[in-house]
Amino acid sequence: MNDPESIRAVWDLPELRGLWERARQALEAADRPATFRLELPDERTRQKVGEVYGRPMWGQGTRINVSKLDESLRAGEHGVDLERLLEILHERPITRQESGSRRRGGEQDRTVGVLHAALSEHGLAEQPWAAAWTDWVRQYGRVADSDLDAIAEHAAAVLARLVLDPDRQPRGWWSRTELAARCAGSEYELDNGTTLSRVVLRAASMAHGTDSPGGERDRRNLWERCGVTPDGISVTVPCWALPLAGQDTWSSTVRERTELGLPTHLTLLDLRAAPEPLVEPGTVIAVCQSARTLEAAVAAGVRHPVVCLSGRPGTVALELLDRLRADGAVLRLHCDFDWTGLSVAGALYERPGFVPWRMSAADYRETVNRAAARRTDLRILDENPTEAPWDPELPEVMSSAGRAVEEEIVLDDLLHDLRNGLDGAVS
Incomplete structure (x- = not known):
């Protein structure tokens, strides 16, 4: 009823x-x-x-x-x-307040009309943030009338390519210069301080329900929430011994670094230049959270491929992992046994191709017990628990023990698996 x-x-x-x-x-x-x-x-x-x-x-x-x-x-x-x-x-109806501009007669001036038309062309005019953004640009956007048509067209084209749903994670990434060149005809149009950057970031902040970015860190975070990395070179993903399938110069350069005993820090520009496919289907690749794990594999001369998330995966790491998944690689994932680690692992586990690696409740229990026997200090586990969809028992066991297990604590186990291959490694 x-x-x-x-x-x-x-x-x-x-x-x-x-x-x-x-x-x-x-x-x-x-x-x-x-x-x-x-x-x-x-x-x-x-x-x-x-x-x-x-x-x-x-x-x-x-x-x-x-x-x-x-x-x-x-x-x-x-x-x-x-x-x-x-x-x-x-027991009363919804009564929407009128904005100042509507109270003054509801006039639809040129700014509103041009912005609405540009948004409509890209299917954005009915988005929840669109009306508020249009009013903001009209009142505070400081867009010169001579620039209005171009700014409206370019802003709508950029916004159509951004992730503006706060409940959705980016699945692909643009560099800011790529996006500007594609949508505005110049790679500089989305640089800090430009009119286009200002109005686009305002729409993004409204869509995500956040304050307007007040500094460089806030701007970077907001761009990344929308699927944009501020440039193509500053963010990298450390890799080791990737078994690249190509015989081109790019692939040969990465292999030469492995022969020299050196990891490779791939940038977004590197991935743009990389051949298709990167690896053969079925290639098993270890994905770790700590740079110490990758460093230990390099130092030990282990030639099993490793990709390092360096904490939380950044834009380039996610781009690389998506490329590897598309090639049919099997990604064996290990993270810290703390709530951040479980959050990272859970987000990646939702994507096909990821298989947990020594990330079960039994693995956690064994490590905590071994640490106690060896009198190894483990950090206290606090904050709020995070779910582990691959093993629902794990958060409960971790909460009960109250200790975090970082990857460095289990380096010997991880290196053992890398030496012997991860096809049969425990989950």
Whole structure:
């Protein structure tokens, strides 16, 4: 039944009232935000909000995407949309405030018309952030009228290539210069300080529900969330002994470094110049989280291929791993036994081609017990647990033991597997 009483019985709960109040504020705002921040003060609230939103909640707060919340409600048992639900719960309709420009007569000036037309051409005009962004450009974007048509066209072309859904991870990467050259005809048009960069980053921040970037680090982080690396050379991925299939100069250069006992730090420009395919189907490649693991393999003269994530995988690492997966490689993944390590492993495990390597609850128990016997210090494991979809028991075991196991602690085990091949290595 979708009558008001049955809906109130299901959704009018103390734990959800904060969610409904914040959702109403978002829907009634003059420029409806795409997301809003929601506090999660206790486990009961996290559980109930997670059930509504369709994913587990962790920590003391989260960012809620308004469109996704609406979709989750529509797909639920009662099939009610967000506006109708709030009207029933609060017993009053949604009343959207008018922005200053609309109160002054709702005029559609040239700026709004040009921007809307450019967004429409790329299928972006109905995105949740589009109206607010258009108003911002009109009022604060500082776009000269003589530049408006070109800026609108170039900005829409750039935005159409960005990842603007905060719940989606980039699957491919642009360098900022590539993107500028493709969409604006000049590799310099998205450099810091340009008009195009300013308006594009504002749209990206609105789409992701973040503040406008205030410095270089914030700009880099926002670009990367959108699938863009700020340049093609500063970010690298360390590799060792990649068994490249090509007989070209690029492949020969990488192989020569292996013969010299040197790892290779590949950049995005390197990957753009690399041949297809990189490796033969079925090639088994070790993927580690710590540079110490790759360094140990080099020092030991182990010729098994290794790719290092250097903590959290950056843009170039993800690009390389996607290329290897597309070639049919098998990626044996090992990360630290801490919550960051499980988060990294979990995100990669969702992609086909990744197989855990010594990442089970049994592996963790064995290592902790061995460390205790040898009186090896293990860092205290704190913060909130992270799921491990390849072994659901693992987070519980780690929480119980309360100790983190970094890759350096198990170097001997990892090197043993690399020497003997990972085809039969334990998972």
